[in-house]
Amino acid sequence: MDHSSPYREGLPTSTTSSSSKAERRWRSKSLNTSIVMAFFSCVAWLYVAGRLWQDAENRNLLANLLKKNADQRPKVLTVEDKLMVLGCKDLETRIVEAEMELTLAKSQGYLKNQLQQSGSYSGKRLLAVIGVYTGFGSRLKRNAFRGSWMPKGDALRTLEERGVVIRFVIGRSANRGDSLDRNIDEENRRTKDFLILESHEEAQEELPKKAKFFFSTAIQNWDADFYVKVDDNIDLDLEGLIELLASRRHQDSAYIGCMKSGDVITEEGKAWYEPEWWKFGDEKSYFRHAGGSLLILSKNLAQYININSVSLKTYAHDDVSVGSWMMGLQATYIDDSHLCCSNSRQDKVCSLA
Template identity: 50%
Template sequence: MGLMPTSRYQKGGGGVSTRWVSLLCISSFCLGVLVVDRLWGTPDTVKPDKEGSSVEKRQEQDPELVVNCEKKESSLHVGDILAQVSRTHDVIMNLDKTISSLEMQLAAARAAKTGNEERSPVVTRPIVEQLEHQKVFYVMGIITAFSSRKRRDSIRETWMPQGDELRRLEKEKGLVIRFVIGHSATPGGVLDRAIDAEDEQHQDFLRLNHVEGYHELSSKTQIYFSTAVAKWDADFYIKVDDDVHVNPGIIGSTLAHHRSKPRVYIGCMKSGPVLSQKGIKYHEPEYWKFGEDGNKYFRHATGQLYAISKDLATYISVNRHLLHKYANEDVSLGSWFIGLDVEHIDDRTLCCGTPPDCEWKVQAGNPCAASFDWSCSGICKSVERMEEVHQRCGEGHGAVWHANF
């Protein structure tokens, strides 16, 4: 059945049980008519000849031949019925897939409409922009905060195109790159006005209907994917932190290998310990859900950078009000895919170290898609070091324009 939007199980939403009952009733009726017509219908009239009926004549000539012919004719009837049943089943399955696809699209559209209606006046965009649903290859959202202006500038000065080049990248290559941020607890305050001014200058933000806060990263990630799906029709949606070095062209080439797969979750997979002790970084208040003390999380992509396909981003958008959020954002995302038919892809080129690690790989002809320091969960002192990492591990200014997606 694939990924089922929640709306299919709600009253009045065209639920699965109601739809299947209807389909089975239709198919049962058709099959019943077919069987009755084949087995109990009025036989064709056989015109008798002068010497008696054709059946009586054949019985007199060769009784065994008549029995064999009747068996063969009965077998043909049964074969026809089974073929009809098989074709009916195929039609039902194709119809169900079509309905599932339409329901997913409808639910996503409704979620997008609700999201737009709920937007804060501070972050509301013009109607024309809200209706835009451009087809692109990937959307890369760089998660950032009010206090991270210097980090954003270090990215703008290195691996993220600016101005006309950024818009050309979207138009010609289908690559969308945006800084992602919500609003403050006091909408319209000094923090929001500062972001408004920065956005007017660079035009490289995606604003969310979300109150910023460190302990709200899971919610912010969820709203980011929902907002991005509503705005762009992309093959992939990427989340990256603002202290990570990225090679956009190599990211595109990496994702292109998985373009034909419907539900993929790509990143550097890990399974860290569940931390139950209060007051420490990455403490998990709901540690008891993961079993005994000392247990590890399920496999999930590390939060510095990961990508998901369109179906998964749509799934998050449709079911966002039901998806549970744990303390750690990367754990939350991984939990949303547990139990779904999702392919987890562990790609270590998305988590190379900073020089000399990524530099050696460039010299070997295998440049990395992303680089950061595990010890800092990002590039240590990224504002000061981003330029160095870019010079030694970057893909080159023109590489993204020559990459094939």
């Protein structure tokens, strides 16, 4: 009995050792599980953080694209804007319709009849209306002409009774009503020898348009067989010109002058430069036309300019512009050397002043 005591005392010791090992294994397993869980938690956190960062970048990129598209997108028109656009289109349509009606009225002679009733049209068929181009700074030239070949005062009225009207032709200042306009109006009150083109702005670059205004205004004010344009640097043999015109009085569609052609100047900055030089073909040569110093149109050609003035194209020079209008018509070109003002002929009717 005594031998069994040690055995019984040692048995609990063995049981305790086994329990400690089991506990250590459990703790080790729990630790491993915690580490794995922590690892997966870190991975999950990194994944979520990465997605959030990527989404933030995407949102930023998308916001920038939307902003850029918004800047490029046309602004929304307000009701007032739409009404203004519609009003402009309606105004443009009305302008076109008015121009068509004006052209029709001119072709049917209504404007001329109105002028006749108002007293600004003489009602007498004239031989010629001679328009002498002038400018605001050419008063001395005008006075020189009035003292030489151009009649003045009562002599000018007497010439009109013979069937020839002469007027200095000028437009209006860019600043309407300024001292330039007032000086011309005052001079005209004294001399009564101006044809003032109210719708034309007097400027060097506007000379080609001046031809349209001159022929249109002249034919609405006077009924003549011929309409003559003369530069302000020309002296005329007035009786010689009257004789020349009288000899061709019954010749319709007459386009008379010192006919010429010549090279088109294509280099900007040079004299006589033509901005639309490319329209004149590979040879860069002007078509045949009357020189601008003195050119003459018969009544029906001047009437054509009057009727179609809205749509007639102008070039850099007035004589080329008039020549281009004549090309599409059944005009009779008359090259008369008496009208070549710069040549040395003794029987010419014009010369450089």
